Amino acid sequence: MEPSDKDRLREKLARSIGKEPSYEEKKRRKERSKAKRAERPRRAEDDWEADDELALVRRAPARARERPDTNARPAASESGLVVALARTRVEVRTGERKLELPRPHGLELAIGDRVLLDGGRIVSREARRARLARPDPADPRRELVLAANVDLGAIVVSVVAPPLVAGLVDRLQIALASSGVPALVIVNKVELLQGSEAAGRELAELETEWRELGFESLRVSAATGLGLDTLRARLAGRTAVLVGHSGVGKSSLVNALAPRSELATGGLSSGNLRGRHTTSAGRMIELADGAWLVDTPGVREFGLAGLSRDELRGAFAEFARFTAGCRFADCSHLVEPDCAVRAAVERRELSRRRFESYARIAATLDG
Ligand SMILES: Nc1nc2c(ncn2[C@@H]2O[C@H](COP(=O)(O)OP(=O)(O)OP(=O)(O)O)[C@@H](O)[C@H]2O)c(=O)[nH]1
Ligand SMILES: [Mg+2]
Ligand SMILES: [Zn+2]
Incomplete structure (x- = not known):
């Protein structure tokens, strides 16, 4: 490593240490939020805290024991349903029981997945239907x-x-x-x-x-x-x-x-x-x-980044009735001259709202 890189790294480290609250401060913050939580009635989510928009982190174990049927040891080779997910834990329903199991490494899980359990661990996931x-x-x-x-x-x-x-x-x-x-x-x-x-x-x-x-x-x-x-x-x-x-x-x-x-x-x-x-x-x-x-948590927006332009055109199926009239066979209906889709919008035969929605989504797709 060049000395200059090393210096930069050291500087970065020093900065990040400066940002980190002291142990005392962390303890104070924890006490404050605990007191705040105690002020309102307990609810199911209190056992979990947000990690990012969709994942959860399990809270301290003291509260984890309160849920009935939790952590009962499952029989070998049962199947279960993933009903909640945290970064390190998974909540699984098997029949009437609720189990809290460690989140397995190397296995992508989502709510709604069916999983196979063996000796208290999730060993595999069934293929997803949809x-x-x-x-x-x-x-x-x-x-x-x-x-x-x-x-x-x-x-x-x-x-x-x-x-x-x-x-x-x-x-x-x-x-x-x-x-x-x-x-x-x-x-x-x-x-x-x-x-x-x-x-x-x-x-x-x-x-x-x-x-x-x-x-x-x-x-x-x-x-x-x-x-x-x-x-x-x-x-x-x-x-x-x-x-x-x-x-x-x-x-x-x-x-x-x-x-x-x-x-x-x-x-x-x-x-x-x-x-x-x-x-x-x-x-x-x-x-x-x-x-x-x-x-699910409320979305701010819902990206369609994986969608192709063809798929997008297909999704606005009501345009299809007019596309034969576009001058270009691969008309995007956005900028080309002699576009029959835009003409239909002008004649109010297609919804302007839908067309504008199409254009807005198209602007977010790559390629
Ligand atoms: N007037 C009225 N208010 C409602 C109705 N349904 C829900 N609310 C209120 O709308 C607010 C938001 O409701 P939530 O159920 O928390 O909304 P949510 O979609 O789960 O929101 P996030 O969890 O933030 O994504 C609450 O104050 C509810 O009481 C309804 O039918 N009529
Ligand atoms: Mg909600
Ligand atoms: Zn067109």
Whole structure:
């Protein structure tokens, strides 16, 4: 190593040591957060703390013992279901039992995975039927699997607070379609439409658009219970993953459908009506009638980095009716002259909103 490199390294080290809080300070911080936690009722998530957006770190062992059926030694060669994940631990359901096992090295796991246990360890993972994944916001080349083996992707949006963001629905519909998972749009908080005519009109327009595109949607309210019976019937016997922005009411819906789950729910920031990222890690919950729900942390955005331009064009299937009229066979519909898709948008035969959503997604793809 060149001396200059060494010097730089030493300097860097010195800087990082300077940043590190002292032992005393760390202890004080720990006491403070412990006192804060003690002020509010205990909830299931208290055993876990956020590591990054999706992973969890198990808290100190004293609390870990409180959960019943935990750490019972499993029989040899059982199979189980991964219901929660932390950096070093995995929570697995086998029948009615909940086990906490060390996270195995070299085995990628996701919530919803079926695993084989042997002598209290996870030894293998079954092949996944289907999964919903997205690029890791911290490193887009890596993939984060939100849930494995799902039958349904429930895209949760809300009206008024937070307002409905149709573009995220487009993205999630595309991601689910490319995973081969059917999508269901759940519009929550619909009781809030009573105070807002504009939001009601906007939703009705979107619903018409979704229906014409063949996308299923359902109006519900976790607060009043409206639509929950229909939703329950739609979920029966299936495993569904709930995805959407923070604050739309994903965890509230799980609690309304499975009152024993007691997931933490959070208010909204008063200024911008956005959620507070209350759920910090996914969790799989069993409902009655054979349904399972995977609650996930709210996404800020949902990248589609892995999508090709062809796949994107295919995802906006309503364009296909016009593309024969484009001057260029490989028209991107973005910049080329004589584009029949853009012309159809001008004539209002295609939705301008959908076209703009297409253009926005296209701008984020490489190549
Ligand atoms: N008015 C109304 N408020 C609701 C409804 N459902 C949920 N909320 C409220 O919306 C806020 C956010 O709910 P959460 O269930 O925490 O939302 P979430 O989607 O899980 O949010 P993250 O965990 O941050 O992703 C809470 O204050 C809930 O009480 C509803 O149907 N109507
Ligand atoms: Mg939540
Ligand atoms: Zn075109």
